[in-house]
Amino acid sequence: MDLRQLRYFCAVVREGHFGRAAASLGIAQPPLSRQIQSLERRLGVELLHRTQKKFEVTQAGLLLYERARRLLDGADQAVDDVRRLGSGETGRLTVGFAPSNAFTLLPPIVARFRSAYPDVELELRQLTTSILVTSLESGSLDVALLRPPLSSRSLQIVTLIREPFLALVPSTHRLAARSDMQLRQFAGEPFVMYSRVGLPLLHARVMDMCRRAHFSPHIVQYAEQIHTVAGFVAAGIGVAVAPSTVTRFNMPGLRVLQIAENPAPLAMAMAWRTGTATGLVRNFTRIAREATSAWQAAQRAESA
Amino acid sequence: MDLRQLRYFCAVVREGHFGRAAASLGIAQPPLSRQIQSLERRLGVELLHRTQKKFEVTQAGLLLYERARRLLDGADQAVDDVRRLGSGETGRLTVGFAPSNAFTLLPPIVARFRSAYPDVELELRQLTTSILVTSLESGSLDVALLRPPLSSRSLQIVTLIREPFLALVPSTHRLAARSDMQLRQFAGEPFVMYSRVGLPLLHARVMDMCRRAHFSPHIVQYAEQIHTVAGFVAAGIGVAVAPSTVTRFNMPGLRVLQIAENPAPLAMAMAWRTGTATGLVRNFTRIAREATSAWQAAQRAESA
């Protein structure tokens, strides 16, 4: 069976006239006549009963017309659906994210993606970074938001955002009037530190910074969340180091200083399996980049 | 959309291997590769993700595979159904018949047709000859069993059976010992005649025969059915003229004689609209001819 011939035949039946049908198909009349004849020969059935100059559709022709229309519609529908699935306008996308994103980058990204691709089923899973990586590699996740560094040859990584680390002191602190400081000036100071289990990456990064500055922080308080750390500092319990997100909190009693050593910023990245050229992932990563830019712009506008 | 490409694509997915798929399709591998590429280009979607030497079917490819299989099955089914309808193996056939057939030719024809074409919906309508003709012409009947003559340019007529007319006399009649007679010997004889309203054609035919033999029959009795006429003659009520079917009755007291004038036999014919080349009608007329021959053979065997 050839769909072209079915399309031609349907046009002839619909128009009731070879000339008009040919015009509507954008071809000349003779080839149309020939295609219909060929179709009849192949089926071995008279579809149009030619009765001097005019023709009438036979019973078999009518049956074929019905079936052909359904087939053509089905084919169009199939093409459309496959195109949409291929281009990532539809389908199912499983996104993993580290807990640190749950209240920051994830919401704007998801919101933007949902409005851009309402027909995509988006499944979100909050997981730890190590599980995110293995899930990506095994294919149970399509894309993930996590903190670098991560070493996997099979994954593609794009950094979305880099937050410089800042020093936090109470406004009553001796450094409160300055705009920057050296990290080693925190040696011996009462230090508010991130929980090793709740925020392992921040804990490790800050501990590492202190080590590089040749001191071990005098920890007086642990906290489970970044804004809790900021709160403790504002309350005068001690000093701390935090990613620049803290400037959003605008807490009274809190002073924020640049760190002269300029430690490597805290990055947030997006990862997916290399070779996953599926439109869904392509679209998601694009949207994520857009949403991140927009979110950063909004942040800047807010703090200004 | 091109069904050929869908068929090729399904083969590749099914076999999981271009070479084997090509073999199963009866083509070489290179054109198959090209057709798949062309399909992907047309859809703008990666259906098979080529990963060094091997490939895996993408989500879009899987969706297309499902849809394509349904489309191909649908197309095959449509072709089959149209072929069957066109060849008259299926469909609906409306057959009209004159009352005189109801108990003679019609049953064997219908029985034979039903067993040969069990999927054809057969609609039977008993009508008068004039209504049969107009119904055929208007298209509300596909084919009819009726008595000639009938004059219609648009109808095709085939005579199925010709029954010679015979003379009937009681076994006590002066002619009973003879094997033939001249119709005018019935002049003045008490005559059993067919009802003008119940059997108009037989009435007309016999009256005409008498007129041609230059006498007007002395009618003493009318009858509504052929076998009633035979019964009346057997009972000694009078003489009669009847089609040769009467020999089937084998009535005691009834003698059957050839008519020397050899009047035109009583024919039964089959008619359909010229140009109705539909397989249904073709098949029905063929079956009708076959059934008639078989029926006649059976008749001869019975009377012998």
Added chain:
DNA sequence: ATTGTCGATACCCGAAAGGTATTGAAGGCC
């Protein structure tokens, strides 16, 4: 390192689809 396997590419050929010009037949118009 070598060979075999698999899909892709290059190039050629024949079939088939589309176009133009024309025919033949039927229907409409005066």
Added chain:
DNA sequence: GGCCTTCAATACCTTTCGGGTATCGACAAT
């Protein structure tokens, strides 16, 4: 009733496209 129009079919040509053979390039197994 003759003439013109209309419509599908036919004849013939051109171009496109599907299929075939030979070969490549890359990976895998030995």
